[in-house]
Amino acid sequence: MNERLEDFIPEWLIGPVEYVGKVGVMFATTIYYLARLAVDWRLTIFQMSNMGINSIPIVFLVVGFTGMMLSLQITTQAMRFGTLHFVGGGIAYVMVRELGPMLTAVVMAGRVGSSIASELGTMKVTDQIDALRSLATNPVQYLVVPRMTALFIMIPVLSVLACLEGIMAGYWIANLVSGGSIEWASYYKFIPEFVETSDVTAALIKSGVFAVAISLVGCVEGMFTTGGAFGVGRATTNAVVYGMVAIFALNYVLDLMLF
Amino acid sequence: MIEIDNLTIAFGRNRVLDGISLHIDEGEIVTIIGGSGTGKSTLLRAIMGLIPVQGGEIHINGTRTDTLSDTSMNSVRKYMGMVFQEGALFDSMNVRENVAFALRRHTKKSEKEIREIVADRLDAVGLDGVEEKWPSELSGGMRRRVGIARAIALHPKILLYDEPTTGLDPILTATVTKLILKMRARYETTSIVVTHDMGVVEMAGDRLYMIHDRKIIVEGTKEILKSDTNPHLREFMDAMHTGSCEKGAGT
Numbered sequence: 130m131n132e133r134l135e136d137f138i139p140e141w142l143i144g145p146v147e148y149v150g151k152v153g154v155m156f157a158t159t160i161y162y163l164a165r166l167a168v169d170w171r172l173t174i175f176q177m178s179n180m181g182i183n184s185i186p187i188v189f190l191v192v193g194f195t196g197m198m199l200s201l202q203i204t205t206q207a208m209r210f211g212t213l214h215f216v217g218g219g220i221a222y223v224m225v226r227e228l229g230p231m232l233t234a235v236v237m238a239g240r241v242g243s244s245i246a247s248e249l250g251t252m253k254v255t256d257q258i259d260a261l262r263s264l265a266t267n268p269v270q271y272l273v274v275p276r277m278t279a280l281f282i283m284i285p286v287l288s289v290l291a292c293l294e295g296i297m298a299g300y301w302i303a304n305l306v307s308g309g310s311i312e313w314a315s316y317y318k319f320i321p322e323f324v325e326t327s328d329v330t331a332a333l334i335k336s337g338v339f340a341v342a343i344s345l346v347g348c349v350e351g352m353f354t355t356g357g358a359f360g361v362g363r364a365t366t367n368a369v370v371y372g373m374v375a376i377f378a379l380n381y382v383l384d385l386m387l388f
Numbered sequence: 389m390i391e392i393d394n395l396t397i398a399f400g401r402n403r404v405l406d407g408i409s410l411h412i413d414e415g416e417i418v419t420i421i422g423g424s425g426t427g428k429s430t431l432l433r434a435i436m437g438l439i440p441v442q443g444g445e446i447h448i449n450g451t452r453t454d455t456l457s458d459t460s461m462n463s464v465r466k467y468m469g470m471v472f473q474e475g476a477l478f479d480s481m482n483v484r485e486n487v488a489f490a491l492r493r494h495t496k497k498s499e500k501e502i503r504e505i506v507a508d509r510l511d512a513v514g515l516d517g518v519e520e521k522w523p524s525e526l527s528g529g530m531r532r533r534v535g536i537a538r539a540i541a542l543h544p545k546i547l548l549y550d551e552p553t554t555g556l557d558p559i560l561t562a563t564v565t566k567l568i569l570k571m572r573a574r575y576e577t578t579s580i581v582v583t584h585d586m587g588v589v590e591m592a593g594d595r596l597y598m599i600h601d602r603k604i605i606v607e608g609t610k611e612i613l614k615s616d617t618n619p620h621l622r623e624f625m626d627a628m629h630t631g632s633c634e635k636g637a638g639t
Contacts, residue, residue: 256476259438263470264490264538265462 181283196295218323229292246368249351396443469539475531
């Protein structure tokens with residue numbers, strides 16, 4: 130019984146199949162510990178602060194500027210066609226359904242996905258993960274569960290805050306560009322018409338899925354790092370690249386399913 | 389205490405150990421010697437359940453461990469300790485947190501009791517006043533000793549040492565070797581020491597195994613080092629002594 134994976138599938142497919150297998154096993158193991166409520170809340174709260182709260186400035190910067198850019202484009206066109214009353218609703222619609230959750234996730238993939246991969250990768254190449262296991266501690270329970278739980282809570286929270294901030298930044302630019310014609314009351318008036326409760330729910334679902342993807346990719350890259358410092362660098366790069374590709378791909382699939 | 393029967397380990401198509409068998413009795417210090425890349429550390433990791441095995445059996449204290457799940461293996465690991473080559477200390481924790489790690493996770497002891505045990509274990513390895521230091525602030529020898537203190541925190545019955553003296557100067561090598569003996573005297577541990585250092589073998593080991601070309605080629609008490617005519621053992625011994633002489637001449 131010496132059959133191996135490479136005996137059954139083409140060589141070029143081995144890497145992707147193996148990667149999907151690692152992600153699947155890590156996800157299943159994480160769910161196993163979450164279902165048993167075997168979560169170290171002290172570590173989880175630390176990670177919520179470390180990865181979530183500390184990311185607020187960069188998320189706000191990126192989403193704030195995007196809201197300003199969006200407002201500049203929409204307000205300019207709205208002034209041409211005399212539809213200024215739709216500016217607030219339009220900005221909020223795009224921000225809640227697409228840009229808020231996705232930009233937050235992209236920023237988190239860059240900032241947090243890379244830090245997870247480099248931290249766990251360094252632990253792997255210096256035998257610290259084997260040391261954890263030798264001390265009768267499952268590394269997925271100790272390292273992955275708190276990180277995934279923390280991101281699963283914090284990315285939706287950050288997305289909501291980012292959406293609000295993007296909409297506010299949009300109002301500021303709309304007011305400036307229209308020479309004061311767009312006031313808060315008129316800007317806000319059509320937002321509830323454009324953005325429904327289901328849009329907010331969908332945005333939260335998307336953020337949760339992105340959080341799982343970012344943490345899984347970062348953890349898999351880190352936990353399976355080989356090759357010393359070079360390997361840690363490669364794992365960090367992969368965590369960001371694969372994380373972002375996963376976000377864009379999942380965003381499209383979720384858009385098809387949710388809207 | 390530890391029985392290994394016909395053990396085979398491979399990484400992909402590369403077979404590292406091929407049908408090796410050995411046993412270690414309670415309270416013994418057994419050394420495993422052999423050239424680099426012969427699978428000595430792999431053997432230790434297999435005993436600790438850190439890597440899967442492709443054939444054979446491992447029995448620890450009468451329990452077959454090679455078929456246990458990682459979760460079940462954790463209950464066996466609680467009475468084992470492993471000292472890694474470079475210490476493998478958790479670099480995001482200070483010395484106290486490193487040594488206290490297993491105590492915090494696997495016992496319900498109060499912080500006061502944990503502090504006392506940490507102080508006792510650090511005292512056992514001859515380190516005082518380093519509790520607040522970070523691993524990056526420690527020398528190589530200190531890291532190994534903190535690694536030993538962390539491994540003995542739960543008072544294990546079995547200690548596995550993975551090249552504990554590699555890269556240390558002769559004085560620190562002697563210190564770590566004496567520690568291995570002291571751990572047995574103080575905590576009645578059974579020990580397996582993977583080493584290249586013949587000083588460790590001669591000073592601390594009760595028996596030895598030599599691995600060459602994926603198999604055990606020499607086994608016996610340390611007296612065998614002088615009498616056995618196995619060409620690979622003789623070559624290994626000659627190279628070690630030549631290396632020692634050259635090191636001595638260099639200094």
